[in-house]
Amino acid sequence: MSYRIVEQVFMLQETISMLYKYVNGITFPELLQQWKLATEENKDDPRIHRLNRLQQIMDQVCAGLDPRDPELRHFFGHVECGCEEVCLAQILTDSFCTLENPGFWAQVEEILSIWKSLQARGCWIQPNSMANLNFSDDPGSPGDLGEQLSAMNYSPKFRKTLKSALEHFEENLYRIAELTEPLSRRLEEAYRNEPQLFAGLVHFWQERFRQSDPLDLLTALGTEEEKRGAGEETWVSLSLMNTNAVIVHMTGTSAFPLTHNCMTIGSAITSTSRAKKRGTDLDSVYTILKCLCDRNRLEILHRLSHDRSYCRALADTTGIDPGNLSRSLSMLYSYGFLRQERGTWRTYYETDRAAIHEFLMRVEEERLYVNSWGRDKLTISDSPGG
Secondary structure, three states: EEEEEEEOHHHHHHHHHHHHHHHHHOOOOHHHHHOOOOHHHHOOOOOHHHHHHHHHHHHHHOOOOOOOOHHHHHHHHOOOOOOOOOHHHHHHOOOOOOOOOOOOOHHHHHHHHHHHHHHOOOOEEEEOOOOOOOEEEEOOOOOHHHHHHOOOOOHHHHHHHHHHHHOOHHHHHHHHHHHHHHHHHHHHHHHHHHHHHHHHHHHHHHHHHHHOOOOOOHHHHHHHHHHOOOOEEEEEEEOOOOOEEEEEOOOOOOOOOOOOOEEEOOOOOOOOEOOOOOHHHHHHHHHHHHHHOHHHHHHHHHHHOOOOHHHHHHHHOOOHHHHHHHHHHHHHHOOEEEEEEEOHHHHHHHHHHHHHHHHHHHHHHHHHHHHOOOOOOEEEEOOOOO
């Protein structure tokens, strides 16, 4: 499998990542302390200089902005949607990543074009508790946009916000662009004056990818399942302001056409990074437990543990409204508790006992973690013991 590092900064996402940190009061020195990079034994770690310099750049570029401004908080304030670091602006842009148009306005137009294409094809939003919007054009949509978002198990407040944003997608996308474009120009100029910041990242990953495939990084981050459906080529972009996240889009798993896998790597991640599942998983475990705290869904899991079935037959035998049952099946499948087999006329489901057992083990692991360490949450860890 081949790879290509896209040696350009995608300024739309870069500026949004910067504004997310600025509006939410997240500083790079605090991140250094959390990741234990600024300790005596790690004093020569190149990330220490890089992140400290990025803090200075963020302060300079955002000087004069009021982080309490309602509009800034609406688009760039943290939203509770099962993901530790995400805002509405990221959801409306990162979900349509192709890495083909690094230009600011070219990328805005590309995102809008993809959105319009998905709408014209009648694609619907699949249940998903994380930051990206996943689309499908298969039969089985839960219904209108409100019902699709309801199946995603987000908080009622965030579902309402996201529904409004998607109903007026073009207007919101252009407003995000208008807010970020002046800052993007200033940020790009700051990067141009210090080319070594980005060049250092490019050199680091060029050396690492001579020894291993980019998708091997997903194994280190605990997301190896993302490799399923991977294409033959992986395009890699590198971000300075996005520090501790990896954003991945795979060919074969996206409703809009991709000729290559897309991966964006944050500036503090190394080839030895590991996902700190204790923390990000604590949020996802909580979200999934809320999904399971429903008598109908538990009954569905119980019945499908004895024999496979399909939506209409289950509705007839359980008395559950077909629409509600369809949403529950989609949700349970999205969390991995059901196996799915598509027939000629209908889709069959059955309970995945192994997946449920694995989830219960995660719940126990998180319980032990909270008892031992409290609620300190890290996304990526390079410290011993992860």
